[in-house]
Amino acid sequence: MSKNLSKYINTIIAGDCLANLSLIPDNSINLIFADPPYWMQTEGELLRTDGSKFDGVKDKWDKFNTYKEYDDFSEKWLRECRRILKPDGAIWVIGSFQNIYRLGYIMQNLGFWILNDIVWSKPNAVPNFSGTRYQNSHETLLWCSKDQKSKYTFNYKTMKHLNGGKQDKSIWDIGICIGGERLKDRNGKKLHSTQKPEKLLYKIILSTSKPNDVVLDPFFGSGTTGAVAKLLGRNYIGFEMEEKYIKAAEKRIKQVKVDDSDIHNLVLEVKPPRVSIKQLIESGLLKTGEQLYNKKGDKIAVLTSDGYANDGQDVLSIHKMSAKHLNRTNNNGWDYFYFKKSKKLKPINNLRYEYSKKNER
Numbered sequence: 009m010s011k012n013l014s015k016y017i018n019t020i021i022a023g024d025c026l027a028n029l030s031l032i033p034d035n036s037i038n039l040i041f042a043d044p045p046y047w048m049q050t051e052g053e054l055l056r057t058d059g060s061k062f063d064g065v066k067d068k069w070d071k072f073n074t075y076k077e078y079d080d081f082s083e084k085w086l087r088e089c090r091r092i093l094k095p096d097g098a099i100w101v102i103g104s105f106q107n108i109y110r111l112g113y114i115m116q117n118l119g120f121w122i123l124n125d126i127v128w129s130k131p132n133a134v135p136n137f138s139g140t141r142y143q144n145s146h147e148t149l150l151w152c153s154k155d156q157k158s159k160y161t162f163n164y165k166t167m168k169h170l171n172g173g174k175q176d177k178s179i180w181d182i183g184i185c186i187g188g189e190r191l192k193d194r195n196g197k198k199l200h201s202t203q204k205p206e207k208l209l210y211k212i213i214l215s216t217s218k219p220n221d222v223v224l225d226p227f228f229g230s231g232t233t234g235a236v237a238k239l240l241g242r243n244y245i246g247f248e249m250e251e252k253y254i255k256a257a258e259k260r261i262k263q264v265k266v267d268d269s270d271i272h273n274l275v276l277e278v279k280p281p282r283v284s285i286k287q288l289i290e291s292g293l294l295k296t297g298e299q300l301y302n303k304k305g306d307k308i309a310v311l312t313s314d315g316y317a318n319d320g321q322d323v324l325s326i327h328k329m330s331a332k333h334l335n336r337t338n339n340n341g342w343d344y345f346y347f348k349k350s351k352k353l354k355p356i357n358n359l360r361y362e363y364s365k366k367n368e369r
Contacts, residue, residue: 020246021267028247029088038221096200120152131164200230209236231257281364286315
């Protein structure tokens with residue numbers, strides 16, 4: 009088969025991940041999310057405290073005979089992933105204590121550059137039923153660029169906005185997949201033993217991709233990556249061996265509608281237009297003597313004719329005036345000041361975009 013990427017876009021390719029990875033052209037994929045076998049190495053039955061059996065990971069695809077066998081398999085698919093990534097592409101690999109250190113070692117040897125190790129903290133994690141260890145309540149994600157010089161995508165402003173205006177951190181509290189989100193088989197049991205929650209993939213794909221990017225998942229499973237990619241207006245490619253998972257994933261993704269929102273389109277990542285306060289006054293969007301407020305509605309200063317802010321003590325730029333009232337050395341006045349329109353507080357920052365639109369016509 010020829011390496012024509014377009015024929016695989018938004019499809020699930022049946023078969024082994026190594027064989028399928030060979031179909032993908034070099035330097036063609038924007039983002040990869042990989043949820044490989046963890047090789048859990050569980051022995052015997054897992055019993056809850058009430059004596060009932062816990063249905064853990066016992067699938068054939070999670071079985072390996074030796075560490076060397078697991079390492080060889082991991083190196084092969086990771087090497088292929090690096091080949092197909094664009095020069096500025098990135099990859100996320102998720103694992104637990106059984107495998108993540110081995111994967112990280114291999115990835116560094118292959119030339120990947122680790123950007124972050126994210127701790128997925130699970131508030132509703134499965135307990136340690138035997139009481140012989142600490143409850144394992146987290147998994148680790150390695151976010152890596154193709155190499156150290158890659159100009160990878162990171163939508164910092166968007167994630168900061170979604171985190172209440174604070175820089176997002178490397179510990180994510182997200183519950184495991186339960187309830188209505190968990191896909192079930194005909195008998196009402198969970199379809200896939202390691203289905204990941206959509207909230208986890210939402211953060212991953214939104215933070216490190218752009219609209220229309222191609223997100224590839226070599227271990228597609230029940231299709232969480234494809235469902236979230238479609239929701240966010242990204243494209244997906246999935247590889248999956250088991251027909252029951254493919255059918256469930258296709259049905260699931262078909263029901264998803266694209267959410268064409270400003271957040272998903274990364275409006276916050278676009279640099280604001282270069283407009284001065286004086287230009288806003290000259291255009292009539294603001295006026296000399298206009299009262300400026302903080303977000304609480306406190307009166308802070310009034311505008312002068314030359315675009316400065318006067319608080320009755322000092323006449324300063326909006327940036328220095330906002331820094332003064334926040335007791336800081338520097339601050340962005342566009343983010344601090346508000347004006348009143350129809351008796352409601354409005355960010356002065358909005359006026360920059362309004363001015364820019366008017367002057368484009």
